[in-house]
Amino acid sequence: MIPSVAVVASLSGAIKRYGALTALDGLDLMLHRGELLALLGPNGAGKSTAISLLLGLTRADAGKVELFGKDPQDIDARRRIGVMLQSAFLPSTLTVSELLRLTMSYYPAPRSMEESAAMAGVSDLLSRRYSALSGGQQRRVQFALALCGRPELLFLDEPTVGMDIDARQKLWVAIRRLVAEGCAVVLTTHYLEEAEALAQRVVVLGKGRVLSEGSVDALRSHVAVTRIRCSSDLDVVALAQWPHVSHAERDGAHIHLHSDAPENVLRRLLDADPALSELEVRRAGLAEAFTELTRESATEKEAA
Numbered sequence: 001m002i003p004s005v006a007v008v009a010s011l012s013g014a015i016k017r018y019g020a021l022t023a024l025d026g027l028d029l030m031l032h033r034g035e036l037l038a039l040l041g042p043n044g045a046g047k048s049t050a051i052s053l054l055l056g057l058t059r060a061d062a063g064k065v066e067l068f069g070k071d072p073q074d075i076d077a078r079r080r081i082g083v084m085l086q087s088a089f090l091p092s093t094l095t096v097s098e099l100l101r102l103t104m105s106y107y108p109a110p111r112s113m114e115e116s117a118a119m120a121g122v123s124d125l126l127s128r129r130y131s132a133l134s135g136g137q138q139r140r141v142q143f144a145l146a147l148c149g150r151p152e153l154l155f156l157d158e159p160t161v162g163m164d165i166d167a168r169q170k171l172w173v174a175i176r177r178l179v180a181e182g183c184a185v186v187l188t189t190h191y192l193e194e195a196e197a198l199a200q201r202v203v204v205l206g207k208g209r210v211l212s213e214g215s216v217d218a219l220r221s222h223v224a225v226t227r228i229r230c231s232s233d234l235d236v237v238a239l240a241q242w243p244h245v246s247h248a249e250r251d252g253a254h255i256h257l258h259s260d261a262p263e264n265v266l267r268r269l270l271d272a273d274p275a276l277s278e279l280e281v282r283r284a285g286l287a288e289a290f291t292e293l294t295r296e297s298a299t300e301k302e303a304a
């Protein structure tokens with residue numbers, strides 16, 4: 001029997017309404033130890049609301065919310081999490097080291113200040129006043145504060161907004177290290193390459209419900225389209241008639257094809273044009289799968 005991976009937090013049938021607006025419409029979500037879950041969805045899908053329920057910042061109108069098997073407002077459960085939200089209101093007069101020391105004092109077995117600062121890439125900022133830092137530096141300090149308590153579950157709500165490429169790459173390395181140590185991570189992001197680079201599992205929300213759930217590959221395979229590009233003299237009008245070719249277009253010396261069975265099409269292409277060159281084959285990315293999913297859900301809604 002495959003051992004079940006420990007569930008660290010869950011939402012079961014969670015409903016949250018704001019007046020007439022239903023922000024979460026019976027949401028089921030499970031977070032497992034040592035797993036990075038990317039929570040994706042368009043603006044207003046319910047991602048932040050789901051996180052607020054798990055953090056005990058708001059209460060569900062119906063359904064069950066558990067953090068380490070307890071109520072999310074239970075102090076022992078809260079001591080096991082780290083949080084980096086979109087907006088952080090931190091005392092503006094404190095230095096980075098003072099903020100870290102204060103945050104570490106909330107936790108039973110925090111990391112050392114040096115380790116926390118090094119992991120978040122803020123070792124050179126410790127003596128600086130938080131309010132005088134750049135936006136990207138402040139985000140890195142917020143990450144240090146989120147991880148300093150040695151959390152078993154880390155919430156990262158759009159963590160890399162405002163970070164330059166170098167800072168983003170360093171944050172990814174630190175996140176991977178935390179996950180490898182067994183920490184569960186919930187990441188919301190609008191940067192799909194971030195989810196693609198980090199997530200073991202992706203949940204796409206739309207209108208407070210799960211639209212899709214699975215691995216990055218499974219979500220991607222939802223859009224069963226592969227793009228083929230090559231240099232060839234073949235006639236695109238004829239190519240468009242081939243089985244498994246859904247789209248054919250010429251762009252100068254190159255042709256672009258879309259196919260749901262690229263192996264078949266490639267075999268036939270290479271037979272038809274022995275001079276074919278510059279062949280590129282690319283599967284749909286997460287961005288395309290995600291756009292397709294949210295578009296489908298909007299179409300279903302219109303049809304209903």
Ligand SMILES: Nc1ncnc2c1ncn2[C@@H]1O[C@H](COP(=O)(O)OP(=O)(O)OP(=O)(O)O)[C@@H](O)[C@H]1O
Pocket residue numbers: 018021022023041042043044045046047048049050
């Ligand atoms: N405090 C609130 N009062 C009223 N409506 C709210 C409140 N918080 C959220 N909502 C509404 O609930 C819905 C879900 O919002 P939520 O912030 O969870 O979405 P999100 O997926 O995090 O969006 P984004 O990607 O823009 O951060 C939205 O329609 C939003 O306007």
